Amino acid sequence: MRMTDLATGIDLGPPGSPRSRIAAVGLLAVAVLLVLLGLVLPLTVLKARLAEDVAQYRSALAAEAEIGRRKAELARAATTLRNPAALEGLLLPGASDAAATAALHERVRDLIAAVRANLISIEQLPPGEEGGQRRVALRVQFACDLPGFQRVVYALEAGRPAVIVTNLYLRARTARAGGMANPMDVQMDLVAYRKQGPA
Numbered sequence: 001m002r003m004t005d006l007a008t009g010i011d012l013g014p015p016g017s018p019r020s021r022i023a024a025v026g027l028l029a030v031a032v033l034l035v036l037l038g039l040v041l042p043l044t045v046l047k048a049r050l051a052e053d054v055a056q057y058r059s060a061l062a063a064e065a066e067i068g069r070r071k072a073e074l075a076r077a078a079t080t081l082r083n084p085a086a087l088e089g090l091l092l093p094g095a096s097d098a099a100a101t102a103a104l105h106e107r108v109r110d111l112i113a114a115v116r117a118n119l120i121s122i123e124q125l126p127p128g129e130e131g132g133q134r135r136v137a138l139r140v141q142f143a144c145d146l147p148g149f150q151r152v153v154y155a156l157e158a159g160r161p162a163v164i165v166t167n168l169y170l171r172a173r174t175a176r177a178g179g180m181a182n183p184m185d186v187q188m189d190l191v192a193y194r195k196q197g198p199a
Contacts, residue, residue, distance in 0.1 A: 090162040092136065092194040097127040100194035101136045104163070108140055108190065111152050117144030125189065133193040141187045143173070149186055156190065164191040 094100035101124055112119045125137035144152070149170070156163040167189040 090160065090193070091133065092161045092192050094194050097134060097136055097194070100134070100192070101127070101138065103161075104136060104138055104190065104192050107163075108138065108156075111155050112140075112142050112144075115144060115148035115151050117142045117148050117152070120185075130193070133195065135191060135193055137189055137191045139167075139187065139189050141185070143183075143185050145183060149184060153188075161192055165189075166191060 092100040092103050094103050105122055105124075108122065109119060120141040120143060121139075122141075123139040125139055127134060127136045129135065142152075153165055156165055165188050167187075169187040171185045173183050173185060
């Protein structure tokens with residue numbers, strides 16, 4: 001009795017013959033391969049998706065931990081802002097916009113002189129009201145080197161009363177001006193606040 005493969009019509013020879021054994025092993029290998037492809041590929045895709053989900057969860061947990069860490073810090077800052085005595089040091093002195101602007105003007109002039117920069121101009125910008133405080137502002141132009149610029153900005157933003165630096169514009173002077181003590185032109189707007197009162 002001889003065996004024939006029904007799918008291909010190939011004669012496999014009698015049962016137990018080497019030819020039929022090789023065919024059986026081949027068919028078994030194909031079946032194992034199909035099972036592996038059916039299981040391993042989906043598992044690989046699933047593993048990749050799980051790894052992606054784990055990375056997203058870790059990122060979310062890190063963000064939550066950062067929020068938790070900063071919660072106390074932000075609560076202290078909010079308490080400070082509600083405390084009029086703590087706010088006092090952040091506001092410019094002066095009972096009027098003109099007096100507060102003059103105080104800001106003097107402070108800026110002193111800082112620029114301290115770093116040996118060349119003051120070009122100081123222009124008063126229109127005052128206004130913001131968040132229950134009076135806002136005063138200046139537009140300042142000066143020439144300095146990079147370390148001097150850094151010291152001026154740091155002193156303004158880290159010092160007291162608080163000053164916000166906005167609309168910052170920096171421009172290196174031309175090559176013809178190389179070797180100058182102050183090779184950079186700076187323009188910036190400075191915003192500060194005083195207690196609400198007569199304008």
